[in-house]
Amino acid sequence: MSYPWKNMSPKDGFMVRQNALLSDMDQKILTFLYQPLIGATAYSLYMTLWTEIGEESYWSEGILHSELLTLLNVGIPELYQARIKLEAIGLLKSYLQTDPEKLYVYELLAPQSSAVFFNDDLLSLLLFETIGERKFRNLRSRFVVAPLNKEKFQDVTKSFLDVYRFDAELFKQEKALLKEPVELVGATQPEGPTIDAQTFDFKFFYTGLNSHYINRSAITKDLEKTILVLHTMYGINELAMQRYILEASDMETGNIDERKLKNVVYHDYHKNNQKNVQLQDVVEKDIQVDQKQQKVRENDLKQQGLSEDEIKIIEVSEQISPYDFMTSIKDQKGGYVTKNEEWTLEEILRKANLPSSVVNILIHYILVARDNPIFEKALAYKISNDWAQNKVFSPEMALQKVKKMYSENAEKQQTVKKQYGNQRQTNYGKPVKTRTETLPEWAKEGNTAKAEQPMSEAEKQAFMERLKKIQNFGKEGD
Template identity: 75%
Template structure:
C-alpha cells in the first residue's frame, strides 16, 4: 500500500508564512474550541509553526522537518496526520516545490475563526458538540459569552468620524496612486472554515418530494441548504428523512421553517435511534494503524528468515528513505558529500534498472559502507544493479542476501590472493637469499623429521576438490 507520508523526508526543508496576526482571543479559540477537534499533535504543530515566524517579517527561516519531528517528538506519519488535520479544519495551507535533489514546503498559517463565527458555523459547532458532549459544550461556549446590558436605558453618545476629524480632500487625490498600490497585507485574506459538498445528497430529488407539501420553497435559503448538507454528512440523513424533518420544523399555516427546531429534531432522532455519539473517523489514522501492523508482521517474518536486528533496521530504513537521501545521509556521516557524477549514476540506475528504491538503498549501503568506498563507484554500481535486475531482486531482504554472498565471496578471494602472494614471496626470497627461515617450514621439512608418505586422493576426494575449485572460481567471477 502506498501511504501518502512516504513522500515526505526528515531532510525536506520548509518555511512558515503567517497570514494573519494572532490575538490573545485567537489563542483561546485555538486551545478551547479547535484543539478538541484536531487533537494535541495538530495543535502542537500549529503553535510550533507559529513560534517559528519572525516578528514583522511574517516569514520563518528555512527549517528541516527533522527539527520539527524532534520538537514534537513524533514520526513522519504522525506529522503528516497533524498537518492535514490543520488543512481540513481551515488553519493551514500547504505548498510544495520539488526538484530532482530536494523538496521545499511552504506552510501558510491561517487565523482561526472568531468565537462568534465558530458557534454560528453548523459544521464546527456540531463537531465540537459531538466531540465534547452537551455539558462541556455549554461550558466552552460560556467562556466567550459577553454579558449584555439594556441599551434602552442608555442614550448612545458615540461620535462619528466626521464629528471628530476634518481633512483636505485634495491631499487624498494627490496620494491616490500610493494608497492604491497593489500589496498583500497581513490579515488581508481571511481564513475560511471547513465546508462539505453536495455530491452525496440529491437536492433535485429532495425538492421534488417536498413540493407536494405545504412547505414554502423560498423558506429554504442557501444557508439552510448548507445546514442540511452538514446534517446529512454528520448523521447520514437521506433525502426522504430530510423531507420529514423539514416538515416537522415547518409552520403549517405560513410554510416557514424554524431552523433551530429543525436542528433539534435531527439531533434528537439520531441520538434516540443510535444511542451513541457521532464518531469522527480519521482516514489517516486507519492508514497509520495498518502500516504499524504491517511493519510488525514484516519484522516477525524477517526474524523468521534469520535476519539480525541490525539487518532488520537497515531494511526498514531502506524502505522509508529515498535513494538520494539515503546516499546523502551516509556520505554526511562519513564526512563527505554527494558528487554530481554520483547523482547521475544513481539517476541512471533508478531509470534503467527497474529496481525498487529499497533495493537500490541496499546497493548504496554495500558500496559505501560494507566496501567502505569513498564514492558510489559507477562501474561497480552498474555491474551489481544489472546482476540484480537480471536475477529479479525485488525486495531489500533479497538484496541483503546478495550482499552477504558477495561479501563472503570477496573474503574467500582475498584469502586465496593472500595465500598466493605468500607463496610467491617465499619462492622469491628462496631464489634471492638461498636460505629459508626454519620457523616458516612445515614439520616434515625440518631436520630430523620423518618424511610422510604422500597418499594419492581417492576419486571421491578428487571430485570434491574439483567441485570446490569450481565454486571458488565462480565466486571470483561474481566478486568485485
C-alpha cells in the same frame, strides 16, 4: 497500496507564511475550541509553524521537514495527518513547488471568532458531539460577555467627523497611492470548513417537498448548509430529511424553525445511538493499515532468519530515496555527494531497473560495510549488473547477496593465507604453490578490493547510531 505521505521526505524544505495577525484570543480559541476537533498533534503543528514566522516579515526562513519531525516527535505519516486536519478545518493552506527544487509553503489562516464558531453549524455540532453537552456549555461560557443594559446608559460616543477634519483635495491627490495593489496581512477573512454537496441530491429533496405545504423560499442558502451538515454528520438521506423538515415547519406559515430542525435530528439520532458522533479521520485508517503491513513484513523477515539489525536496515532502505540515503550517509561521515556519484546513481536507477530499496542496500554496502569514501563507480556497476541479471528485486534478497559477498571475501582471504603458508622449497630452491579455487568473475573486485572483517561491537554500535540518523528523525520518508 500507495499512501499520499510517501511523496513527502524529511529532506523536503518548507516555508511558513502568515495570512492574518494572530492574537492571544486566537490562541485561546485554538486551544479550547479547535484542539478537541483536530487533536493534540495538529494543534502542536499549528503552534510550531506560528512560532517559526519572523516578526513583521510574516514569512519564515527555509526549514526542513526533519526539524518538524524532531520537534513534534512524530513520523511522516503522522505529520501528514496533522497537516491535512488543519487544512480541512480551515486553519492552513498548503502549496507545493517542484521546480527548480521541491518546496512547500504553509500558509497559516486565522481561526474563526468565537461568535462565528458557535454559530457555524458544522463546527459547533462537531464540538458538541466531541465533548458532550456539559463541557460544551462550560467552554461556551468562556467566550460569553455580559450584556450592557443600554437603557440605563446614554450613548455619548463621538463620530469620526465630530473629532477629525481632512483636506478633500489632498485626498484626491493621494488616491492613486492609496489604491496601489498590495496584499496586506489580515486582509483575508478566516475560512471555515466546507462540505461537498455531491452526496446529497437537493433536486430530489425539493421534488419530494413540492407535494407539501412547505414554503420553498423558507429554505435559504444558510438552511441548505445546515441540511448538508446534518446529512453529513448523522447520515440522513433525502427522504428522511424531508420528514424532519416537515416536523420543524410551521403549518400555518410554511416557515422552518432551524433550531427545532437541529433538535429533532439530534434527539432522533441519539435515541437509537448510545455513542456520540465520532470524527473518523480517513488517513488514520490508512496509517493503521500501513503499520499492520509493516508488522506482518517484519514478522516475515524474522521467519527468514534475519536479525533485528538486518531488519532495521531493510526498513530504512524502504523508507528513503536513494539520493537522500546516500546524502545522509555522506553527511554523517563528514563528506558530500559528488557529481560523479550522482551520475552513477542516476544511471544505475535508470538502466538496472532495480527498486530503490535494493539500490539503498548497494549504497550501504559500498559506503558503510566497505567504508569506501565514495560510491565507487566500477564496483557499483559490477554489483548492480549482477543483481539485475539475477532478479534481485527486494532488499532482503540484496542483503543475502551482501552476506554472500562477505562469506566469499572471507573465504578468499583464508585461501590466500593458506596458499602462502603452505609454500615449500623444492630441491631446486623454487616455491611450489597450492591450487586455489576461483571466485565468480563479478565478485573479483580487482586490485581495489578491500578485505572485509566482521564488525566489532563498537563498530556495530556506531553503525546502528548511523542507521538511526539515516532514518532521519521520522518513521517514514520517500
